[in-house]
Amino acid sequence: MSDLTTYANQIAVVKQECPDANDEEIGKEFQRYESDFLIPPEDALRSVIRKFQAATGVEVTSGATTQVREEKKVQRFSELDSDDRNVSVEVAVISYTPRTQMVRGEEKQIAFGWIEDNPWEASSERTRWDYKDWGNKAEAMVPGSIVRLEGASVNEWNDKRSLNINRTTRVTVLKEGGGTAPPHE
Numbered sequence: 766m767s768d769l770t771t772y773a774n775q776i777a778v779v780k781q782e783c784p785d786a787n788d789e790e791i792g793k794e795f796q797r798y799e800s801d802f803l804i805p806p807e808d809a810l811r812s813v814i815r816k817f818q819a820a821t822g823v824e825v826t827s828g829a830t831t832q833v834r835e836e837k838k839v840q841r842f843s844e845l846d847s848d849d850r851n852v853s854v855e856v857a858v859i860s861y862t863p864r865t866q867m868v869r870g871e872e873k874q875i876a877f878g879w880i881e882d883n884p885w886e887a888s889s890e891r892t893r894w895d896y897k898d899w900g901n902k903a904e905a906m907v908p909g910s911i912v913r914l915e916g917a918s919v920n921e922w923n924d925k926r927s928l929n930i931n932r933t934t935r936v937t938v939l940k941e942g943g944g945t946a947p948p949h950e
Contacts, residue, residue, distance in 0.1 A: 909942025
């Protein structure tokens with residue numbers, strides 16, 4: 766069970782490519798890469814996908830240029846759909862609130878807060894969304910910062926959309942923050 770919890774984000778990506786693959790077997794494969802070869806799950810993702818593509822009869826793609834899922838680059842949250850994955854967007858971090866939460870029976874450090882799209886424009890030109898940080902990106906998600914998120918995903922609950930920052934999401938600080946939202950005219 767711990768393999769399913771530990772590798773939940775990676776298992777979800779493999780399941781998108783290989784829907785017939787067994788969750789537990791996928792988790793065991795990520796655990797094997799990490800313990801036997803010291804390869805973190807993010808780096809093992811393509812190899813695990815290829816293994817399960819072959820095992821489930823899906824055509825295996827090869828080559829270094831193969832992408833797991835096409836990146837969707839957007840400037841505005843309004844360009845996103847509720848099922849978008851591998852999203853790339855620049856945002857202003859408004860708040861970051863860490864908390865301990867039970868996730869699948871385990872205590873996890875999760876953070877949540879607000880982000881705004883279109884960070885280089887006046888605040889009246891922005892849209893604010895909630896986000897959840899499942900990947901422990903506290904160092905980069907400082908209020909007042911402007912960051913580029915690559916590999917985030919959209920979540921929708923009760924007709925409200927938010928952004929998930931996953932373990933595999935890359936966060937690049939474009940402008941350092943100081944704990945408060947940047948002033949905008």
